[in-house]
Amino acid sequence: MSETVNVYAADAIVKEASPPPRNRVKIIVASIVGAIVIIAVALLAYFLTRNKSSASSVTGTGSPATQVNTTSTVGSSGTNSTTTTPVKKGKLLGYYGQNAIANGVDIMLGTNSRNTSTSNYQRPLAYYCQTGFYDTVNLAFLNIFGGGQNTFTITFASFNLTTPYGGHYTYNGDGKESNDDGVVQGYANIGADIKTCQALGVKIVLSLGGDKVSPYTFVAGDGLAYATLFYNMFLDGTSSVRPFGAGVILDGIEMDVEKNDDPAVWNPEMIALLTNLKKLSPKSQVAVVPQCFLGTTGQDQNVGDVIASAASSIDYLIIQYYNNPVCSYPYGFNYEIWTSLYSGPLIIGLAGDWTSAISGGFLDDNSLQTVYDLVKNDSQFTGFSVYDVSSSNPPAFAWSYLDYSNPPISHYSQTLRDVLDGQTIGVSSAALGTGPLRNTSIAMRCGGTWVEANSTCSNAICSDTSSANCGANQNCFQNLSPVC
Known part of the structure; x- marks a missing residue:
């Protein structure tokens, strides 16, 4: 009963307040015009927002996610059509500190056979960051630590250009x-x-370890002790001693351990180092750098067990695909196997020049395009690293057997950035580099003449240091015999 009364009362109020017919028409017209204006404004805002979003997706940096680049073209009928081209922007990491351009490796004669000029030496760190190529730069290396001493040494190559x-x-x-x-x-x-x-x-990430001849080691207790020390001296902890200066906080630490003298001791200490670093500084990047070579146990012989046990504390792996001939493209590229050994992001580690890869593995444009095409659609592939920035940017030279006497300036980091951004930089032969390793195919070849071995498949086999085919300062290594 009360509901009926309320309805009648409301109806009476409406009728009592109704304007004359002519005024009512004016109100209706004004309402329609207002509605049209509101709809037009809403549509304009929608399309402006949409266009801004599309532009943003093209110019974003560093993300390995697929982005869309929209372009307008004129079709055969003369009308405009829109096409979308996927652009995959992967990460590029660069190693800094070892001045690899000055290592004296000659692509024809082997190690210690090339005279280098200080005019080509490594520039200050900021020089490379300002190129815009890199998402991360690894400072290499903190190569002396361990032994229960809580001491360490950072070793950067000596060079002195504009500042000490x-x-x-x-x-x-x-x-x-x-x-x-x-x-x-x-x-x-x-x-x-x-x-x-x-x-x-x-x-900026600090790299621990380096090559296997560096005198780093682990004894019981080193894992926790060094995690605490590095957290306080390089990350967001506190210490009266900060090697790079007060207020300088690095973004992470990577472990590039290329030997394992006593797995029963080393493995648990390396695991403790990684897991405690992550606990102390969850926001810092923690990474591991295994060699691409898989030993008899089907994993990296030095840090394979560490990766398996500490996977939840590792943000990404950099798999070193140079100076490892048996697993570097095109002789045994094994990226697919690594996706089953670690479920997180994978970075493919590459050399910056033939002379940076003392035992081979540099990828020219065609080989680089092939490797990229082999991995680009894998969800774990996150990008490339390059060793190092001194050999892959001006003023370094790009040494090649094609123009051995007059090499051009190197722009290899630019090339890496281009291919990661979706540009085609070479002719892909995606069927190559996926074959299984065959022990019967292993031969000894010369590191200094890797270019010719890759290009002509006719390099003489090096059986010992007296072979005249290797040059006076050879660097022989194991390699699958190439199949021409």
């Missing part, structure tokens, strides 16, 4: 700065460059 950079920084474990003023200033200069890089959006 490089040299050795040693921490004696006593909580005090013990390096001379020149070293302290040199590392402070690098620290200033680190801040410049980070302001540009480039992450």
Whole structure:
């Protein structure tokens, strides 16, 4: 009963308030015009937002996700049509600190056979960050640590161009700065460059270990001790000693361990190092760099067990596909196997020049295009790393057997960036490089003449150091015999 009364009352109010017929028409017309204006504004805002979103998806940086580049073309009928081209923007990581362009490797004569000029040497860190090519730069290497001493040494190649950079920084474990003023200033200069890089959006990561001849080691207790020490001296912890200067906080630490002297001790300590770093600094990047070669156990012989046990604390792997002839393209490229060994992001580690890969593995444009086409659609593929930035950017030369006497300036990092951004930079032969390893095909070849072995398949087999085919300063290595 009350509902009926309310309805009648409301109807009476409406009727009582109704305007005369002529005014009512004006109100209706005004309402229609207002509605049209509102709809037009809404449509305009929608399309403006949509166009902005499309432009944003093309110009975004660093993401391995597939993006869309929309372009307008004129069809055969003369009308405009729109096509979409997927652009995959992968990560590019560069190694800095070892001045690889000055290592003296000659592509024809082997190691210690090429004279290098200081005019081509490594530039300051900021120089490379300002190229815009890199998402991350790895400082290489903190190569002396362990043994229960809580000490370490960072070893950068010696070079001195415009500012005092490089040299050795040693921490004696006593909580005090013990390096001379020149070293302290040199590392402070690098620290200033680190801040410049980070302001540009480039992450800076410290690389532990390096080649197997470096004197790093592990004893019981080193894992937790060094995780705490590195957290306080390089990451977001606190310490009275900060090698790169007060207020310089690195973005992460990677472990590039290429030997394992005592797995029963080393493995648990390496696991402890990684897991405790992640606990102490969850936002920091923690990475591992295995060699691409898979031993008799089907994993990296040095850090395979570490990767399996500490996977939840590892943000990504950089798989080194150079100086490993038996698993580098085109002789046994094994990326697909690695996707079953680790479920997270995978970076393919490449050499910056023939001379950077002492035992081979540099990819020219066609080989690089092939490798990219083999992995680009895999969800774990995240990008490339390059060793190193000194050999893959100007003023370095790009050494080649085609123009051996007059090499051009190197732009290899630009090439890597281009292919990751979806540009075609070579002719792909995607069927190559996927064959199984065959023990019967293993031969000994010369590192200095890897180019000719790849290009002509006619390089003489090196059986010993007296072979005249290898040059006076050869660097022989194991390699699958090429199939021409």
